[in-house]
Amino acid sequence: MRTTIHIFIADDHQMFVDGLKRLLQTRREFHIVGEAYDGASALHFLQNNQVDVLILDINMPGMDGMEVTKQVHSHFPEVKVLILSMYTDATFAKTLMEQGAAGYLIKNTGKEELFEAIHCVVKNGQYISKEVAIKSSLIAENKPAREDFGKTYNLTRREGEILKLLVQGKTSPEIAESLYLATYTVDTHRKNLLRKLNVKNTAGLVRFAIVHDLMNV
Incomplete structure (x- = not known):
């Protein structure tokens, strides 16, 4: 059974990263292994380090979160991408999931939902923000008939x-x-x-x- 979840944070806002790290560090099972402020740096880190969950922003300089998600899904399939975004649009969330994201949360989510989402994606599940799912009735593209x-x-x-x-x-x-x-x-x-x-x-x-x-x- 996994006892430690290795988390990497990629977001171009220093204050947000610092706050997220403090929040995650309140849980003993979460270990922050690093942070980056652009997509290319995040991908470079994944090449030589163990990461279980990549918490990823969409709007970053250079390579945006959409492209990072595709690259991670293609080259580091064992890493679970959890998107943190300001966008509540269901179509946008659906597109990210199609590109390989395991989870999608909006940035004003509560800490308990964040913790739940991390554990869910680590167990090979998928997680959609409650607000996005309930308000928009997000329909998975690959759902069975x-x-x-x-x-x-x-x-x-x-x-x-x-x-x-x-x-x-x-x-x-x-x-x-x-x-x-x-x-x-x-x-x-x-x-x-x-x-x-x-x-x-x-x-x-x-x-x-x-x-x-x-x-x-």
Whole structure:
């Protein structure tokens, strides 16, 4: 099990980098291995150093974050790129994910969501800012056809039903009553969904359903 997550920060604003470092250093599992103020320097660092997560700004001098993301995805696929941006546009976020970013956050996100996003991408998941996902209902380009969704993620029919009810804000007892199941059974299905979809909690399940356009499945 990974005990230390090696993080590199690339952003051209010194004050932002300093603040982000102080925030991350409050968690024992995060180790800041370096920082850069332009994309080329970030790529150069990756050539000879272990980095698990590259926290990357979009607007930087020289090589911008979009190009850095493509280069990292091509030459350093083991490095997870987590974008921090001021833009809340879903199409822009979607484009970054297509280029290889593992996560997309807006810069005014809270620290707990930042920590959650880092852990998510390290575990080979993808993370979309809650604000972007909820406001814009971001649809992943490579999502499976709706009728094939259950097969792709190995979901049972019952798990699909429970997922939709969770998106509607139903609690486990409410779902149990609706589907004529025991609450314990619903909780078991919910745990299976967390494992199969690689998310940490019910909020993650809801966000996953929004990102993959499952609101009306």
